[in-house]
Amino acid sequence: MRITILGSGTSTGVPYLNCTCEVCRSADPRDARLRCSALVEVQGKTLLIDCGPDFRQQMLHRPTPAIDAVLLTHEHYDHVAGIDDLRPYGDVDIYGEERVCQAVRRNLPYCFAETHYPGTPHLHLHTIGLTPFEAAGVNVQPIRCYHAQLPIVGYRVGPMAYLTDISRIDDDQFPLLENLEVLIVDALRQTPHFSHFMLSEAQDFAKRTGAKRVYFTHICHQMGIYADVEPSLPDNQQLCYDGMEIVIGE
Ligand SMILES: [Zn+2]
């Protein structure tokens, strides 16, 4: 399995517009973060987790003949605003909770009109619950997460779990996160936030799952300079950066 971090940034991206902090001015490409998304290649299939406003830019110069399924975590703009740009991939199956599917229909009514408007994307929405489902023949386990009060989902695919925009999880979800090789989890910054884990919370959470390797994503400019923060992390933990590839079992 190969996971490519297409974007590791929070909803605003980094640099934050008009900000002159040292992170936003950094010349290190690892400090420039597009909106949060990942590509998962497994069993000969390509799954996209979230499709934000930077999707087109993220896929430029990244030949990917097919996107076999799109897994949506929730309906916030930074996770769904790129869906119209899925057009070049033909018929696309999109999976999300009922509320999320409704939001996609509302955002892109012309894609779901009775008479299909020529040239618009062919999207097939699939409503999921919290039980495992198959996306392009790949088994996917949804994980219930809370983004402040909003119930959203993270996804486990085999030995990998991807949990973004999370500030809380119920105890009954931990058994679904056993024996992880890789955990990719939200860590916004180093100070508390109402709807995201801060770094120390993400680290405590990761420890409780027992995941072997941990990668932090959905990072904002207040995390600090990559080259400063990275050395402070334990050996099995890493900050994501855009374009990072995580390989399992090859
Ligand atoms: Zn987000």
Ligand SMILES: [Zn+2]
């Ligand atoms: Zn800044």
Ligand SMILES: [Zn+2]
């Ligand atoms: Zn969000």
